[in-house]
Amino acid sequence: MDYPEDLRYTTNDEWLRVEGEIAVTGVSDYAQDQLSDVVYVEITAEVGDTLSQGDAFGMVESVKAAADLYMPVSGTLTEINEALSDTPELVNREPYTAAWMIKYRLAEPEQVDQLMDSTAYIAHLKGKNS
Secondary structure, rough: OOOOOOEEEOOEEEEEEEEEEEEEEOOOOOHHHHHHOOEEHHHHHHHOOOEEOOEEEEEEOOOOOEEEEEOOOOEEEEOOOOHHHHOOOOOOOOOOOOOOOOOEEEEHHHHHHHOOOOHHHHHHHHHHHO
């Protein structure tokens, strides 16, 4: 499994990458592996919505399970990855690149520091699976 060091992670298995004032979020390699074959991605939030850390912004469904998606940090949505509507399987193939889910302007950049780095996330997963 892959856990890029330039990302931050949540206990709910979302990742976050900061690109200036914009954050990009999707689900981790671990999450897509646990879900198995992703068949549907729905982003329920809309561009312009301001969401708080922990708010649900959508859901992902697979042949095995469904999972809600949560905001890693607070922000205002600037873009939604519309490609996932037609090609949800991108989540399984490219969770950190083509399968990003939302982009948003950071409302409280200091919240990023509360998230796990890749080392802490790997330790979290080991504890979760033991």
